[in-house]
Structure formats: C-alpha cells, structure tokens
C-alpha cells in the first residue's frame with residue numbers, strides 16, 4: 460500500500476512523520492475523508508473546498524487544491540481502491556513542545572482504505588455532552604476529534620453506531636462523523652449551520668437536490684412522535700435510516716421520505732461519477 464507524504468509517494472510501511480508534528484499533541488490540523496466508488500473519488504472538489512475553508516478557519520495557509528486532486532486520484536488508482544475511501548490530512552507541521560506554532564512548513568498526508576461504507580438502518584445515542592456552536596472549531600473538520608472519538612465510544616457501548624450531539628442551546632447539531640435529518644409533519648429538515656454542525660458534503664447535496672429545510676430543532680423532539688423519520692448522512696453512510704434513538708424506536712424505518720432521499724442520492728452518485 461502506498462501513501463503520499465508531502466507529495467512524495469512512499470510505501471506505507473516505510474513512510475514516517477516527525478514526532479514534533481503539532482497535530483500529534485494539539486490536534487493542529489485539518490482532514491477530509493472522500494468516498495471512492497469504482498476507483499473514482501466522489502465529490503472531490505467539494506471536499507477540497509471544505510479543506511480550504513477549514514484551513515482558513517484555523518489560520519493555516521491552505522494546500523494547493525489542484526495538486527491534491529491529482530494525488531488523491533493517483534493514489535486511489537495505484538492502491539486499486541475500487542470501493543473505499545481516501546483521507547487527506549493536512550497539519551501545521553513541526554513545532555516546539557508548546558501550543559504555539561513554529562511557522563514551519565505544513566505537512567500533507569494522503570492515505571487510502573478499502574471498504575467501510577454502511578447504509579443499513581442503525582441505532583444512534585444522544586450524547587450527554589454538548590457541541591459548542593460558539594467555539595473556534597465549530598463547523599471545521601479538524602484533527603481535534605477526541606470529543607467525537609470519546610462520545611462515539613460511549614454510544615457504541617450502548618449499541619449505537621453513531622452518537623448525536625445537541626448544542627449548548629439544546630438544539631440538534633450533528634453526529635461524530637455525520638449530519639442528521641428528521642421528518643416532521645411530512646417535511647424534511649436538517650440542523651442549520653447556526654447550530655455549529657459541519658457543512659457535510661452529503662448534507663449539502665441533499666439540501667440542494669432534495670430540498671430539506673435548514674432549521675433549529677430541539678434535540679428532545681427526537682424522543683417524541685413529532686419526529687416521524689430520521690436519517691444520518693455522510694460520505695461513508697450515504698443516507699442511513701435511523702431505527703432507534705436510545706430507547707425510542709422508529710418502527711417504519713426507512714420511512715417514505717428517507718427512501719425517496721436515498722433514491723435521489725443514488726441518482727446524484729451516478730451523475731457525479733459520470734462527469
């Protein structure tokens with residue numbers, strides 16, 4: 460298996476990065492996970508655009524997107540990844556042992572993995588810890604993901620495959636690696652960007668093509684019959700029906716709106732990959 464480190468193609472067993480990389484201890488970096496279908500990265504430009512937005516939010520000089528695009532496609536081919544993912548990690552580079560940056564060159568790592576997609580109906584758990592929609596990292600896809608890691612571990616212990624965060628206002632926000640959609644009164648809705656969620660590539664495609672309303676939704680509604688259907692969206696979950704939120708079950712999962720959205724998303728995949 461090959462990886463790219465700073466534009467150099469290396470055997471993954473032999474590739475290494477410095478122990479002084481600032482991302483290692485402080486999470487000073489950005490990343491993207493791009494789904495690969497039939498050897499083709501899906502919606503790559505949208506991911507590269509978001510990487511640039513994350514870098515801007517982190518006060519890091521963004522990488523050269525066009526070079527990255529070539530390397531991502533090249534690596535998927537070289538590693539013969541038919542269905543899987545490519546991860547781009549972009550760090551602040553080396554620093555001293557404090558929180559301050561040393562202003563050294565940034566570091567770019569590209570790696571691939573086969574498989575990993577899951578679209579079967581699933582259980583989620585509502586986290587006891589909030590997302591801070593006012594924090595400096597809100598809406599950014601950074602390597603400071605320990606909150607997500609811990610909360611996901613907690614949810615898995617309870618039989619969930621994903622954890623859902625509400626924000627400081629008690630409004631539904633997002634999952635550890637996914638966005639959430641709900642159906643209320645027959646209408647498809649998703650938390651607005653004001654809630655502090657990430658602008659998921661899958662979320663945005665659904666909002667644009669299916670026409671979900673972007674609103675603030677009290678998280679507690681998930682436990683009531685007002686929420687008729689719910690699903691997760693992400694590069695690796697696509698449109699994944701939610702069959703339970705903690706002890707509340709959705710007997711009809713996937714419901715009609717979820718099914719319609721999944722069909723539209725399948726069409727989007729075909730169209731985008733044909734381009």
Ligand SMILES: Cc1ncc(COP(=O)(O)O)c(C=O)c1O
Nearest residue numbers: 636637638657659660661693694
């Ligand atoms: C926190 C968070 N929210 C949402 C998503 C979904 O984004 P996308 O659809 O671009 O995969 C991700 C992706 O991993 C994420 O990390």
